[in-house]
Structures are given as C-alpha cells and as structure tokens.
Amino acid sequence: MPKRATYEDVLSAPENKTAEILGGELFLSPRPAPPHVAAHSALQALLHTPFDQGRGGPGGWRILVEPELHLGDDVLVPDVAGWRRERMPALPATAWFELSPDWLCEVLSPSTESVDRGRKLPIYAAAGVAHVWLVNPIARTLEVMQLREGERMLVTVFTGDQEVRPQPFETVPLSLAALWDRP
Numbered sequence: 132m133p134k135r136a137t138y139e140d141v142l143s144a145p146e147n148k149t150a151e152i153l154g155g156e157l158f159l160s161p162r163p164a165p166p167h168v169a170a171h172s173a174l175q176a177l178l179h180t181p182f183d184q185g186r187g188g189p190g191g192w193r194i195l196v197e198p199e200l201h202l203g204d205d206v207l208v209p210d211v212a213g214w215r216r217e218r219m220p221a222l223p224a225t226a227w228f229e230l231s232p233d234w235l236c237e238v239l240s241p242s243t244e245s246v247d248r249g250r251k252l253p254i255y256a257a258a259g260v261a262h263v264w265l266v267n268p269i270a271r272t273l274e275v276m277q278l279r280e281g282e283r284m285l286v287t288v289f290t291g292d293q294e295v296r297p298q299p300f301e302t303v304p305l306s307l308a309a310l311w312d313r314p
Contacts, residue, residue, distance in 0.1 A: 141206055149197075152206040153250040160243050170268040170310045171196070171210045171238045181303045182213065188303045191216050192233075199227040202258040207251060209235040210266075231258040234299055239267045252276075256283045262299050271311050273297060 136157035144150035148159040163171065175196050181188020193214045200207045212232035219230055235255065237247040247265065255263055256278055263283065265274040273289040275297045289295045292308035 138206065149208050150206075151208055152204065153246070153254065155204065158246055158250070160246070163238070163240055166268040166312050167238050167240045169312045170266050173309045174236060174238070174266065175211050177305055177309060178211070178213070178300060182300060193219055193222070198232075200231065200258075201227045201229050202231055202254060205254050207254060209251075210238045211236045231255075231260050233260070234262040234264070235260055236264040236266060239265055239269075241269075252283055256281065264297065266310060268311060271307070273307060273310070 133156075135155040136152045138152075140157045141150040141152060144157075144159055147162055149162070151158045151160070175194065178192075179194045180186050182190065182192040183194040184190065193216060195212055195214075197208050197210060198212050200209065200212070206227075209232070212228075212235040214228075214230065215233050218233065223229070237243075237251065239247055244267075252263065259278065261278050263276045263278075265276070266272070267274075271291060273295065275286045275289070276283050277286050277298060278284070286298060289297065289307060292306075292311070294304045294306050296302075296304055
C-alpha cells in the first residue's frame with residue numbers, strides 16, 4: 132500500500148509544478164499552457180472589479196487566484212475561487228484556506244481535465260462548495276454547476292462568444308469572448 136501524501140510532499144514539489152493532495156495521493160500538474168492562462172487571467176479580471184471591489188457591480192465577494200485550499204485531508208488549488216464576505220470577512224493568517232469557497236472555477240487543460248472532473252469535483256461537493264464552473268478554453272465552453280442536496284448538478288453549458296449571466300454572478304454580464312484567445 133503506497134504511503135499517504137503529506138503537506139511536506141506539497142512543499143517539496145518542484146517549483147514548475149502545482150502540487151495537490153487528493154484522497155491521500157499526491158498529484159503534480161504542469162504549469163498551464165497559454166490558452167489556459169489567458170482564460171484564467173481574463174476570468175479573474177472580469178469578476179474581481181464588480182464582485183470583489185464593488186465597482187460596476189454589487190461587491191460582497193473575495194475573488195482570489197489559485198488559493199491553496201485545505202479541505203480535510205485534501206489540498207487543492209483551484210484556478211479562481213470566491214468567498215462571500217459575510218462568510219469570510221477577513222483573510223486567514225495562514226498561507227492556505229480551511230474555509231471552503233462559495234464558488235470556484237477550474238480552467239480545464241488536456242493534462243488536468245480528468246483530475247479536475249473525476250477527483251476534485253467530489254471533494255468540492257463534500258466540502259459544500261455551492262457553485263463550480265469548468266471553463267474549457269479549447270472547446271470554448273463554460274459549464275455551470277450547483278450543489279443540490281449534496282450532489283453536483285449541471286445547471287447549464289454556455290458556448291461560443293455570447294454574453295452570459297452565470298450563477299452566482301448573474302447580476303453582471305460576462306462576455307465569454309473575453310475568455311478565449313483571439314488571433
């Protein structure tokens with residue numbers, strides 16, 4: 132039986148890898164490719180101003196890039212995550228977050244999609260993450276999922292370049308075209 136991964140394994144991972152512990156197993160992911168980085172950066176920019184800073188939107192959120200989540204024995208690093216400020220009025224003093232986010236987004240890459248879907252989604256559901264988005268910059272899709280009675284349910288899939296209002300950020304339109312790399 133293989134040894135369970137520890138936080139020391141995360142800390143000693145190579146600098147060019149993202150280290151996560153999922154179900155006691157260490158997962159090392161390569162740094163993302165440019166389409167992933169572009170979608171990830173654009174999404175954070177689109178949400179941060181209206182929802183974190185409250186400029187042009189309702190505010191009331193903390194939107195953070197690549198937070199390290201410690202959810203029980205699991206250590207996960209979603210691409211972007213958000214907490215309602217009423218649940219997390221102040222940032223923790225630690226280098227990680229033990230409070231599960233209210234929303235998070237994984238930007239899918241060919242090398243990480245099976246882990247994001249197969250290993251991470253059940254952990255997020257068990258931790259009570261109410262909303263999960265999966266962004267696929269190659270297929271140009273945004274999957275919006277919601278936790279209902281402990282089960283992760285697909286709410287909708289947006290495609291192409293449309294302007295959308297996905298949960299839980301439906302008060303401000305989001306341009307999908309901004310997430311996709313354009314020549």
